[in-house]
Amino acid sequence: MRIRWRGFEMPTRVEKDENTASGTYAKFSAEPFERGFATTIANSLRRVLLSSIQGAAVRSIRVEGADNEYAVIPGVLEDMAQIVLNIKKLRLRLHSDEDVVVRLEKTGEGPVRAGDCTPHQDVEIINPELVIANLASDVTFSVELDIGPGRGYVPAEQQSVDGKPIGTIAIDSIYSPVVRVAFDVNVARLGKRTDFDKLELEIWTDGSISPELALVEATNILRKHLNPFIKYFEIGREFENATATGLVIEGDNERSGKLSKQISFLDLSVRSENALRAANIKTIADLVQMDETEVSSISNLGKISAKELKKKLADHGLSFGMRLASSE
Structure with a gap:
């Protein structure tokens, strides 16, 4: 079925390639677009997908026995700088609009993994196999993680630690659940005409959100920003x-x-x-x-x-x- 609006050929639907889709990857296609519109739409969606989808990340931490990011904890192979880098790789799904605190504690020689965190009703750890630190002796490693929702990237310098306990260390937060976005514009045929565009959009996520939901959310954000430009009588x-x-x-x-x-x-x-x-x-x-x-x-x-x-x-x-x- 063809869809025309004021002489413009419009895509009839967005299709997902079910053969290659997974929980973290999907390839979408839509056609036909008038020449140039596929690139315009794709660039706008790509920007929103990478910068504006809400996610969750660790904002600050408190590690027992460490007052700053340069400290060395006895019995722990990694220094604080490396531990902070590992914590930044933690991928989370937050079921709340409020900030939460999650505690991670382990005693005994061996790796400390993200899955060792005390379960919290509002937090789901996407990569529980992530190694946070390695204990070289029978010591206790204890850390509190301050987790909250956000968008994009927020450096440690902009994190608010006012009112937090002494020893709180702010860290860089990577909120975006979308890891990568790529698109390709090919020729589409409609009847005898071959001067239309076909858009193929690929989305990779960290698993905290599905590619389908990320695309829907990005489209809604874009639409909300265009609404004020639409005339009242339309x-x-x-x-x-x-x-x-x-x-x-x-x-x-x-x-x-x-x-x-x-x-x-x-x-x-x-x-x-x-x-x-x-x-x-x-x-x-x-x-x-x-x-x-x-x-x-x-x-x-x-x-x-x-x-x-x-x-x-x-x-x-x-x-x-x-x-x-x-x-x-």
Whole structure:
């Protein structure tokens, strides 16, 4: 099926090569593009994928027996500089918007691995086989890791350690879960014409996010930045919250005014917003009339995202399962 808009040939869909796809790699293709548009789209997506996808990383550490990054710990083969470099390679998946502290402690000769960390409900270690240090004797190696969400790369000099315990060492944080992005533009044929473009986009991640989800998130970030440039009388109407629900909270005009707003007003994560829109939940009124069980059962949402929604609604004085009255 061909899609045309104002004389432009548009891609009908994005396809993934299932034969080569894995949890950390995927190759996507889309066609046809008018000449030059594939390169424009690919460059924009590549920039966003590499710099703007949210991930998690260690921000600072506290190592027992070491007050600075140049210290040497008795019984540990590596010095602090090497330990810090190893910790920077730690890849994580964070199921919370809040900072968390994870403790790593091991006693006895042998390697200390990332998998030796004390389990935390909000943190998932993607590379548990990573060696943090090697113990040469029967000593105890203990370190606390301050972990938080972020984007891109943040050097140690910009990390905030104010209010942290004495001995806290700030380290460079590499948040981006996307390791590499490559694209190729080839000739595409449409009917008798051969002057169209075909885009092939390859994405590698560290495993904390799938290539598919990374692509969707990058596309949404790009779209959000283009929304202000769309004229009001075209598809940007939803940006003005023009949809009226006709529902109110009796005796509360302030909260009633929020019911007609789009769910984007809540500043949700890309995953949560996509799942709600896929379930045809567009306004806050649609959301607050559902109970918590119904929300948790929405496809691709899950319990963690449901908790996020509950907190976001509470910030505005709203909750699940609200009874709304007609404004008429």
